[in-house]
Amino acid sequence: MAKTATVSGEMPPGDENFAMLLDETSGAAGAIEGSVVKGAVIAIENDYATIDVGLKSEGRIPLKEFNQHGQGAEIKVGDTVDVYLERIENAQGEAVLSRDKARREEAWEKLEQAFAGAQRVEGVIFGRVKGGFTVDLSGAVAFLPGSQVDVRPVRDINPLMGTPQPFQILKMDRRRGNIVVSRRAVLEESRAEARSELVANLREGQILEGVVKNITDYGAFVDLGGVDGLLHVTDIAWRRVNHPTEILSIGQTVKVQVIRLNTETQRISLGMKQLEADPWEGVEAKYPVGTKFVGRVTNITDYGAFVELEPGVEGLVHVSEMSWTKKNVHPGKIVSTSQEVEVMVLEVDPHKRRISLGLKQCLANPWDTFGAGHPPGTVVEGEIKNITEFGLFIGLDGGVDGMVHLSDLSWEQPGEQAIQEYKKGDMVKAQVLDVDIEKERIALGIKQLQSDPFASVSLNKGDVVTGEVVAVQENGIDVALAGGLTGFIRKAELARDRGEQRPERFAVGQKVDAKITNIDPKSRKISLSIKAREVAEEKEAVAAYGSSDSGASLGDILGAAMNRARAQREAESSEDGDDDGKSA
Secondary structure (H helix, E strand, O other): OOOOOOOOOOOOOOHHHHHHHHHHHHHHHHHHOOEEEEEEEEEEEOOEEEEEOOOOOOEEEEHHHHEOOOOOEOOOOOOEEEEEEEEOOOOOOOEEEEHHHHHHHHHHHHHHHHHHOOOEEEEEEEEEEOOEEEEEEOOEEEEEEHHHOOOOOOOOOHHHOOOEEEEEEEEEEOOOOEEEEEOHHHHHHHHHHHHHHHHHHOOOOOEEEEEEEEEEOOEEEEEOOOOEEEEEHHHOOOOOOOOHHHOOOOOOEEEEEEEEEEOOOOEEEEEOHHHOOOOOOOHHHHOOOOOEEEEEEEEEEOOEEEEEEEOOEEEEEEHHHOOOOOOOOOHHHOOOOOOEEEEEEEEEEOOOOEEEEEOHHHOOOHHHHHHHHOOOOOEEEEEEEEEEOOEEEEEOHHHOEEEEEHHHOOOOOOHHHHHHHOOOOOEEEEEEEEEEOOOOEEEEEOHHHOOOHHHHOOOOOOOEEEEEEEEEEOOEEEEEOHHHOEEEEEHHHOOOOHHHOOHHHOOOOOEEEEEEEEEEOOOOEEEEEHHHHHHHHHHHHHHHHOOHHHOOOHHHHHHHHHHHHHHHHHHHHHHHHHHHHHHO
16 A cells, blocks of 8 residues: 655655655666566456566456467466566556567567578468468568469468468568568478489489479479479370370379489479380381371371371371362361371381371372373363463363363464353363373363364465455454454555555455465464565566567556456456355
8 A cells, every 4th residue: 555645744754765665666667668577477367367577566468469370378377478568557557568569579589680690480371461461470470472472373371371381581670560471482492402402313314203293285394202394295105195184184193204404404304205115116117108007187287187107106198198189278178186097108207207198199099080081082071160361270070170271262262362251160061182190180172172274274375365354453454364264464565565555544344365475374373465466466467468568568567467367356256156156
């Protein structure tokens, strides 16, 4: 009980000593405010623990402050505990104590020492916060970012919560009370140590057992007991593996061989197929060129299809070897994946591990079949599949196409003009001109279905013929002759006199007489000349009527000769007309 002073203001005997003792005690207590002191648990009731720290009054601390994160409180009467003395007494006369702050102060000192020495600390993950988790580091609360939990993303954190874990302190600020830790750094360091030790003991060719830890499109990562190796998709099996999941699954135990080892980068390449016999050994003897086999289509590309002859041995059927007739078709429209097909071995290269196969070689060659049944001269009928600048393509029996060149469309018309009369889809008849099986070409002709008018008309060089002007050009005129033939008179051959050598003085439909100066059966061209006819007639007139010495002028002689020749031609023309009428 506190003592009271007397009225006179003098202190009774003995009270002076008590006051001095109280001042000393108060001064000592004031000095320990804000520090950690030891106290004894004297009572536990109503979720509070009463703690005696040697002051004139006790303090109470909630039991929850004695809880370890994720665990219950383990405290009983008589225990000695460290507490933080905030104030000697509050309004109720009790000491203000805190177990959390005492633990935190103690933890911060240890954590600062660990951080300075880059040492690991132990903690317990006890809660979730935005972006990560909270960790109890013996009283201090730290932040664990989600990316620092493990070396790989962790989907379920529950197995790690409440369990003591080693952590590395990344950052800490005591003034702000911030601590950032990493579990991943500890794991990576441990893995690096284990990896270095394991890699040092590995040798290429060594056979190990491991567990499939992760699967990607390009292969699988196998845990060899603290260190991972890559099992590439091409080294899983000798046969084609489109994706590792066709053979492997996460958690599966597999036997692998170390095929490559880089001690500097600590990269380990593994293989499974190397533990089996290589199916390419002796492949030339198993698959001789020219033999046929049945295989399964495993993959289709733009340039062909891969066919599996046996597990681990595939050959390529190039697009050019897939069909005799389908030249510009995607391989996927000829075969399908997993389809069984018969193929012929065309080439084997064991060094490059390549086999060239042919699909069309197992089918009848339609070019052979067509050639055997359609010798040159055979008349065929088909649909016009395509029209190009150099001719028509006609579909024929057996799925093959034949081509009619522009020069084989018409006897009378130029090819460029004759092709205008045809359109895609028309059914036409043609004559087989040639079949080249090796080059897979069939030459057809449409004009050959009719006789050649050039060959049926008997014309000779030097003959004088009568024709009709069908076209007037700058360099001459085109003249239609009997039998459907056409001749051409060059400008210089239009008249003997240079002044008359003008194409424009002729009109379409006009009859002209000209002399044949040249016949070219190959180019089917007939050259005519009015000038040559006039010169010839002049010579004939001079020979028939004599020279001008007889008293007649040269003009009279030529005029009489020309009139006589003209009358003779008209008479012959009239007789031809009478004969035509009689025959009619």
